[in-house]
Amino acid sequence: MLKIEHLTKTYGRYQALNGLDLTIEDGALFGFVGPNGAGKTTTIKILAGLLMPDEGKVTINGIDALKDYRQLKGMVGYVPDSFGVYDNLKVWEYMEFFAACYGLDGLSARKRCMTLLEQAGLEDRTDSYVDGLSRGMQQRLCLARALIHDPDLVVMDEPSSGLDPRSRAEFKELVLELNEQGKTILISSHMLPELAQMCTDIGIIEQGRMVLKGSMKEIMERVDQSNPLLITVSGNQEQAMAILRSHVCVRTISIKNDCFSVGFTGDAQDEAQLLCLLVDAGVPVTRFYRRQGNLESLFMEITDHEADKEVLIYEGKPGV
Numbered sequence: 446m447l448k449i450e451h452l453t454k455t456y457g458r459y460q461a462l463n464g465l466d467l468t469i470e471d472g473a474l475f476g477f478v479g480p481n482g483a484g485k486t487t488t489i490k491i492l493a494g495l496l497m498p499d500e501g502k503v504t505i506n507g508i509d510a511l512k513d514y515r516q517l518k519g520m521v522g523y524v525p526d527s528f529g530v531y532d533n534l535k536v537w538e539y540m541e542f543f544a545a546c547y548g549l550d551g552l553s554a555r556k557r558c559m560t561l562l563e564q565a566g567l568e569d570r571t572d573s574y575v576d577g578l579s580r581g582m583q584q585r586l587c588l589a590r591a592l593i594h595d596p597d598l599v600v601m602d603e604p605s606s607g608l609d610p611r612s613r614a615e616f617k618e619l620v621l622e623l624n625e626q627g628k629t630i631l632i633s634s635h636m637l638p639e640l641a642q643m644c645t646d647i648g649i650i651e652q653g654r655m656v657l658k659g660s661m662k663e664i665m666e667r668v669d670q671s672n673p674l675l676i677t678v679s680g681n682q683e684q685a686m687a688i689l690r691s692h693v694c695v696r697t698i699s700i701k702n703d704c705f706s707v708g709f710t711g712d713a714q715d716e717a718q719l720l721c722l723l724v725d726a727g728v729p730v731t732r733f734y735r736r737q738g739n740l741e742s743l744f745m746e747i748t749d750h751e752a753d754k755e756v757l758i759y760e761g762k763p764g765v
Contacts (some may be wrong), residue, residue, distance in 0.1 A: 446471035461487040463653035471586040474624040476640035477649035493523035508685030522591035526603035547594040581612025641740040672738035674707040
C-alpha cells in the first residue's frame with residue numbers, strides 16, 4: 446500500500462528526516478509516534494504533497510507518488526493538526542467547495558457530501574457556520590472533507606489535539622469505523638494509550654529514522670520484555686546484587702528496602718534462568734515478576750538515550 450524509502454529532508458542545518466524507511470500494508474491502522482522534532486509532521490506533509498523531500502521515494506499502490514503531485518493529491522486524504530480559518534462559510538458550503546477542488550459538482554457532489562456528513566454525525570449541522578462549530582465537530586468535519594475524493598490512504602496529524610474526552614472518543618469511533626470499512630490510515634498522535642487501543646500497527650520514529658515498527662501484538666510483546674523485573678528477597682542481598690551485576694541481560698538496578706527493580710533485556714527463558722541462579726546461590730526470593738507496562742513505557746525506554754548507562758540506585762537499607 447504505502448512504501449517510503451530512504452526519505453531525507455533538511456531545513457538549514459537541521460535534518461528532519463534521515464533516510465526514513467516505512468511500509469504500511471493495505472487496510473492497516475498505523476500509529477505513527479515519536480518525540481517532538483522526530484520528523485513525524487515533516488513525513489506527513491510530504492505524504493500530503495505539501496513538502497518535497499531532498500531525497501527518497503514514496504510509493505502508494507505501486508505508483509511513484511512524488512513524480513506527479515496531481516496523482517498524489519488524488520490518492521491521499523489529509524487531516525492536519527489545525528482546522529484553519531473559514532469565516533462566514535457554512536458546513537455544506539465548506540464541503541461543496543472541497544468537492545469542487547476534486548472535480549466533483551452538481552447532484553453527485555451534494556450526495557457525496559451528505560453521505561460523509563452523516564457518517565461524521567454532522568447531518569444536522571449543514572447550515573451551521575464552520576467557525577461556530579466546537580473543536581470536536583470541526584475535526585469530524587475536517588475528516589469528512591479529507592474523504593471527499595475517496596482516497597486510498599488517510600493521513601492524520603495529531604487529530605485529537607485539543608479535544609475533550611468525549612470528543613476524542615467520538616473521533617476515535619469514527620476512525621475505527623473507517624478502518625473497518627477498509628480504509629488504510631496513518632495517524633500521528635501523542636495519545637499513546639489511545640493508539641494502543643485502536644491501531645493494528647505501530648511505528649516509532651526518532652531523529653528522522655524509524656527505530657521500531659511492528660504489529661500491535663509484536664509491540665505489546667516488546668512492551669512485556671521492556672518492563673523492569675521486580676525481585677523481592679528476604680535476605681542475602683549482597684549475593685543477589687553480585688549475580689544481578691554480572692548478568693548479561695541486566696542493564697540497570699535500583700533497590701528499595703528488600704525489592705530490586707531490574708532493567709532486564711532478556712525474554713521469559715532468560716528470566717527463568719536468572720531466577721534459578723538466584724535460588725541456587727541461596728538467595729531467598731519471595732517475589733519475582735515483570736512490572737505491567739504499556740506503549741508509553743516502551744516509548745520512554747526507546748527514546749531515552751541515557752538508558753544504555755548502568756544505573757544503581759539505593760533506597761531504604763544502607764550498606765548493600
